[in-house]
Amino acid sequence: MFSGAIFIKVALGLDLYLAIFILLALTAIYSxxxxxxxxxxxxxxxKYMNAIPxxxxxxxLTIDARCYTPQADSFHIFQDxxxxxxxWPGMILGIFITSLWYWCTDQLWAVPVSASRSSPLNPSxxxxxxxxxxxxxxxCGVEVGxxxxxxxxxxxxxxxAGLRGLMLSVMLASLMSSLTSIFNSASTLFTMDIYTKVRKQASEKELLIAGRIFxxxxxxxxxxxxxxxxVFRNGQLIHYSESMASYLGPPIAAVFLLAVFCKRVNEQGAFWGLIIGFVMGLIRMIAEFTYGTGSCLAASDCPKILCGVHYLYFAIILFFVTTLAVLGISLLTKPIPDVHKTGPKLTKEEEQALRQKLTDTSERPLxxxxxxxxxxxxxxxxxxTYSYFA
Known part of the structure; x- marks a missing residue:
């Protein structure tokens, strides 16, 4: 709300809280x-359940009715x-794991967008x-949907008409902002973490040119x-993004949690755990792009051992395999030396005051x-909400 309100404030010269009110009002009206x-x-x-082409x-083609009829549990959070x-197991564990890597489960548009399938917005x-x-x-120019x-x-x-233009501006601005961040980050990572290892004596100008080329x-x-x-995942963008997160994110989530809660984890365990998890995810991803993910009309030729598990279930498996790899390799190698920084020596009164300050959890009653x-x-x-929609 705050970031959107700042844009409205700067563009229209309005008070910040008035801009927030306008933003909320527009969102409410839209929904x-x-x-x-x-x-x-x-x-x-x-109407959604009866929205059939x-x-x-x-x-x-002989098309089975289940391919174009909404599933009976379409409005349930915990599906078959x-x-x-x-x-539902993927909803509870799989999405939780991918969200640890990157909070990408925002479904705020799910219900309004579903309405676009229903009459009278899209009668047929x-x-x-x-x-x-x-x-x-x-x-739409795509066979899969x-x-x-x-x-x-x-x-x-x-x-x-006016609000359409405003919505287009918002979408383009957010798109360009995201792309700029991603491309600049990728260029910086390549230049500083890879190129400098190959060209250790590279000048600033050379690094700049390498970054631009990348x-x-x-x-x-x-x-x-x-x-x-x-065409991936039957042309459904939400399933594409979530499946990509399921193939690439769980190893990072596993290492992150272990680093926080398990002191015995070391660099070798973290590194090789990430490598093992990344290779497993890459194999699944390449297999799906090679053989295709299939659709209700035509099944995929991808071997069951590679593609037979739902991507959220694969995320759970990948998470636990990475966890075991990190722990196993860490236990087989030397632990990180338990060395603490030495600071200025404090008197007993100063130590007690510092300890009191660090452990004080008192709050204002109101x-x-x-x-x-x-x-x-x-x-x-x-x-x-969970109980009602489950």
Missing amino acids: ITAFAEVGGYESFTE SIVEGDN PVSGDIP SDKVACIVPSECVKQ CSNYAYPTLVLELLP FLVVTVVSIMWVPLVQ WKTIVDANAILLLAVVVF
């Missing part, structure tokens, strides 16, 4: 409008452990929920990667009560 268009939550759930035959899009559901490959190509176009469709259907290489690779993203009350309220809301 409420999505529900109003489909007749409220109960109507929304009913009108064209379900073609291209000489085998057939669910996000199986032929775009967002298309199933026949030739029809999907007509709608057009679900990634749900959010833009919702924006264009609901927002008036920047261009990353840009080209990113553009070439787009077609893979379009703010303690407010924080406790909010914690209880939030926990109650979370428990209710």
Whole structure:
């Protein structure tokens, strides 16, 4: 809220808290409008479950109804452990593990975007929920599906012309900010951590040129990667991003937790644990890109031993394999020397005062009560939400 409000404040010259109010009001109007268009939550759930594309035959294919009919547990948080899009064990453990690496489970758009499939926003559901490959190509240019176009469709259907431009500006600004950060970080990592090891006497100018060249290489690779993203995981971007996190993130999460809670972990264990986890994740990722992830219309040829496990289950396996590798290698090698820095010698009174300061957990009664009350309220809301939607 604060970062968005600053942008509004600078752009329109408004008071900060007025900008926050406007931001919240726009968000509320956007969300409420999505529900109003489909007749409220109960109507929304009913219409979503009945949102079936009108064209379900073609291209000489016999399409099973389960390929275009929403799953019975679509609105459940804890879905079937085998057939669910996000199986409940993966929801509890798999996403938790990937979130330790990077907090990428923000689902704030999930419900409004789902409304774009339902009448009357998209009466025939032929775009967002298309199933026949030739029809999907007509709608969005991709054979595997057009679900990634749900959010833009919702924006264009609901927002008036002025707000459409504002939304486009926001999306472009956030996109460019993210890309700039990623490309600059990648260029810096390559230049300082790799290139300087190869060219130890490189001048500042040479490092600058190397960084710019690598920047261009990353840009080209990113553009070439787009077609893979379009067809990966049945054309569903959320599953693509979550599966990539499941293949690359768990080793980092494992090493991070072990470094915090296990003093015996050393550099050799952490390094080789990361390498083992990275290789395992890379094998799974390469196998899926090579054989494809398949779809309801055509199964993938990827060997079951490599691709037969849901990506969130793979994240759990990868996490524990990395944990065992780190612990095993650490125990077989020398521990990190337990050396502490020596500081100025303190008197007994100074040591006691310092210890009291470091261990003091006293709180102001008013703010303690407010924080406790909010914690209880939030926990109650979370428990209710999980129980209701499970």
